[in-house]
Amino acid sequence: MRNPDLCDSVCPVARTLGRVGDGWSLLILRDAALGRTRFEDFRASLGVAPNILAERLGRLVEAGFLARRRYSERPPRDDYVLTARGRDFKSVLDAMAAFGERNFPRSAETTAAG
Numbered sequence: 001m002r003n004p005d006l007c008d009s010v011c012p013v014a015r016t017l018g019r020v021g022d023g024w025s026l027l028i029l030r031d032a033a034l035g036r037t038r039f040e041d042f043r044a045s046l047g048v049a050p051n052i053l054a055e056r057l058g059r060l061v062e063a064g065f066l067a068r069r070r071y072s073e074r075p076p077r078d079d080y081v082l083t084a085r086g087r088d089f090k091s092v093l094d095a096m097a098a099f100g101e102r103n104f105p106r107s108a109e110t111t112a113a114g
Contacts, residue, residue: 016092019063024048024056026093029065029082033090037069037079065089 006018020026024046031045043053057080060066065086068078082090 020065020089021059022056024052025060026096028053028056028060029086029089030093032066032080032082032086033093037081039078039080042080060086 003018003021006014009015009018020029027046028042031042036042036045039050039053039057042048042057043050046053048056057066061068061080063085064083066080067083069081071077071079
């Protein structure tokens with residue numbers, strides 16, 4: 001669900017946040033940019049509860065970042081693929097990754113622990 005207060009803001013950062021929304025959505029978009037498309041693949045990668053994942057996927061489809069593509073009729077199953085808007089958002093994810101690497105590097109302990 002969109003945040004109408006942010007979506008209608010004069011600030012472009014707020015308008016984007018109003019549609020992307022939260023950390024789970026950012027991580028879903030990251031995984032989609034890495035090539036994941038299926039519900040179970042997102043769930044396994046993120047460790048997110050199914051109800052939260054379903055809600056976030058629906059929001060990202062509604063906001064135009066992802067599109068549903070049916071790959072099975074019985075049982076009904078959909079892939080979630082990046083749209084042009086979703087592919088354009090990859091530059092934001094890349095910038096966040098670079099920022100994280102510079103400002104929050106993994107310590108030797110964290111790297112050794114996995």
